[in-house]
Amino acid sequence: MTDINNIKEKSLKAREIVISIEHLKKTLGDYDILKDINLKVYRGESLIILGKSGSGKSVTLKCIVGLMMADAGKVNVLGEEVPNLSFNELQDLRKKVGFIFQSGALYDSMSVRENLEFPLVRHEKLTQDEIEKRIRKVLSNVGLEESLDMMPSELSGGMRKRIGLARTLILNPEIMLYDEPTTGLDPATSREISELILKMQDKFKVTSVIVTHDISCAKLTANRIVVLRDGVFAAEGSFDELKKSGDDFVKGFFEDIF
Amino acid sequence: MNSILPIFLTKFLLTVYGLYNFTVRYFREVFKPPYEFKETIKQFFEIGNKSLGLVGVTGFIIGFVLALQAIPMLTKFGALSLIPSMISVSIIREIGPVITGLICAGKIGSGIGAELGSMKVSEQIDAMEVSATNPFKFLVVTRITATTLMIPLLIIYADTIALIGGFMALTILNGQSLQLYFTTVFSALTFADVIPATIKTFFFGFAIGLVGCNQGYNATRGTESVGIAANVSVIYSSLLVIIIDMIAVQLTIILF
Numbered sequence: 001m002t003d004i005n006n007i008k009e010k011s012l013k014a015r016e017i018v019i020s021i022e023h024l025k026k027t028l029g030d031y032d033i034l035k036d037i038n039l040k041v042y043r044g045e046s047l048i049i050l051g052k053s054g055s056g057k058s059v060t061l062k063c064i065v066g067l068m069m070a071d072a073g074k075v076n077v078l079g080e081e082v083p084n085l086s087f088n089e090l091q092d093l094r095k096k097v098g099f100i101f102q103s104g105a106l107y108d109s110m111s112v113r114e115n116l117e118f119p120l121v122r123h124e125k126l127t128q129d130e131i132e133k134r135i136r137k138v139l140s141n142v143g144l145e146e147s148l149d150m151m152p153s154e155l156s157g158g159m160r161k162r163i164g165l166a167r168t169l170i171l172n173p174e175i176m177l178y179d180e181p182t183t184g185l186d187p188a189t190s191r192e193i194s195e196l197i198l199k200m201q202d203k204f205k206v207t208s209v210i211v212t213h214d215i216s217c218a219k220l221t222a223n224r225i226v227v228l229r230d231g232v233f234a235a236e237g238s239f240d241e242l243k244k245s246g247d248d249f250v251k252g253f254f255e256d257i258f
Numbered sequence: 259m260n261s262i263l264p265i266f267l268t269k270f271l272l273t274v275y276g277l278y279n280f281t282v283r284y285f286r287e288v289f290k291p292p293y294e295f296k297e298t299i300k301q302f303f304e305i306g307n308k309s310l311g312l313v314g315v316t317g318f319i320i321g322f323v324l325a326l327q328a329i330p331m332l333t334k335f336g337a338l339s340l341i342p343s344m345i346s347v348s349i350i351r352e353i354g355p356v357i358t359g360l361i362c363a364g365k366i367g368s369g370i371g372a373e374l375g376s377m378k379v380s381e382q383i384d385a386m387e388v389s390a391t392n393p394f395k396f397l398v399v400t401r402i403t404a405t406t407l408m409i410p411l412l413i414i415y416a417d418t419i420a421l422i423g424g425f426m427a428l429t430i431l432n433g434q435s436l437q438l439y440f441t442t443v444f445s446a447l448t449f450a451d452v453i454p455a456t457i458k459t460f461f462f463g464f465a466i467g468l469v470g471c472n473q474g475y476n477a478t479r480g481t482e483s484v485g486i487a488a489n490v491s492v493i494y495s496s497l498l499v500i501i502i503d504m505i506a507v508q509l510t511i512i513l514f
């Protein structure tokens with residue numbers, strides 16, 4: 001057993017680090033939301049961040065992608081020090097990092113097609129045919145071909161999440177950051193989304209960082225889990241390790257699993 | 259915030275600084291490709307379309323009322339024939355641009371403020387940014403360009419309708435002939451009336467777009483900030499319209 005764990009450890013160590021955060025600190029308003037965040041994410045893995053509502057999970061993701069800047073500490077993504085990048089360098093990095101917003105953040109005034117086209121036509125010189133093909137492909141990946149000409153206001157919550165996912169996938173990112181991809185969905189849809197995340201990871205070998213409270217999503221997708229508590233990562237381990245944890249706080253997340 | 263200045267003054271100065279920043283950024287990005295032609299044109303027509311009715315109705319009423327009020331007064335002096343020139347000069351130089359500018363500040367300024375504000379609050383602007391596109395270019399540059407070009411057109415349109423309104427009042431009450439009316443209207447206007455009055459309308463348009471975009475784009479979190487963005491846009495853009503007008507009048511006196 002320990003042997004297998006050792007081998008697993010070693011192979012993780014040998015793998016390339018794509019995100020490395022050291023001593024990240026972030027104060028918002030009067031609160032020290034993030035106090036001392038340290039994290040390494042390896043290429044191809046799927047890392048879950050658990051944490052209570054308001055603990056700063058979204059803030060952590062936003063620091064990774066440069067939507068918020070750290071007050072102190074290092075945030076290194078794909079070898080680039082995020083806070084030091086110029087606007088253009090940051091944009092180049094962002095092409096390789098997909099971000100799924102908690103709220104979906106679909107462009108309300110645009111149809112699904114225009115939502116999906118929006119980043120595509122601005123980054124790549126593609127013919128109309130190629131764009132059409134990419135859109136159809138990514139929509140079929142999320143199982144929503146029929147929604148092509150709908151407006152975001154006509155979509156259900158689950159559909160919005162999936163279109164948000166599609167809009168990010170269409171750029172073929174190396175890293176995907178998911179902010180609560182399954183929150184507020186029924187168990188069946190939530191499972192579909194989790195499976196979708198797995199499928200994307202399998203198919204395109206993307207690295208995923210997934211913020212969630214949804215323990216069944218975590219169970220399905222996690223290679224590794226970290227638990228955010230009071231501004232630091234308080235626990236780390238595989239799903240099974242954390243499930244057996246003696247810590248009450250950590251246990252709390254696993255309660256609804258039988 | 260601990261500051262020696264009262265809060266409203268701090269806020270005011272911050273807004274002025276924000277507007278200055280936005281102006282600089284606008285000119286830095288507007289000439290840099292890739293251009294968002296399609297979106298600019300879409301915004302241009304949308305802004306025009308939305309305001310056409312309101313601006314037209316107000317224009318008509320202004321012209322009509324102006325003539326209506328002038329008739330008894332000027333009849334007393336036996337100067338009825340001066341009414342068309344009076345209407346023409348006052349509408350083209352001052353009343354048309356300023357009133358239309360203020361209406362657009364209310365209608366268009368608040369619309370832009372609310373639209374960008376809600377995009378900001380619902381993280382759509384952040385989403386554009388993380389997808390490595392340039393939301394400033396797509397949302398702000400297009401809208402400011404559209405208002406800068408569209409508001410002068412709306413003002414010309416309002417002026418025209420106001421002149422027609424003036425004619426309607428005169429013809430109903432005094433049997434004014436159409437041909438004589440418009441001949442007098444146009445002969446009363448000089449280069450020094452039309453050109454400065456037209457130039458300032460571009461500044462009105464720019465100011466209205468600028469303020470609306472700045473407020474919306476910098477909205478903070480929460481739904482109430484959308485309302486605040488719309489509200490503050492109206493206040494600042496109306497204020498700017500009046501200030502620009504005042505400066506324009508002074509400059510016209512000096513230069514022409």
Ligand SMILES: Nc1ncnc2c1ncn2[C@@H]1O[C@H](COP(=O)(O)OP(=O)(O)OP(=O)(O)O)[C@@H](O)[C@H]1O
Nearest residue numbers: 028029033051052053054055056057058059060479
């Ligand atoms: N832009 C901001 N300005 C000020 N405070 C903020 C901002 N964004 C987040 N916060 C605060 O930071 C804290 C953490 O927010 P965050 O959105 O990261 O929580 P979360 O862990 O993602 O919670 P949830 O699970 O509810 O999404 C909250 O207390 C929130 O009020």
Ligand SMILES: [Mg+2]
Nearest residue numbers: 057058102179
């Ligand atoms: Mg969150």
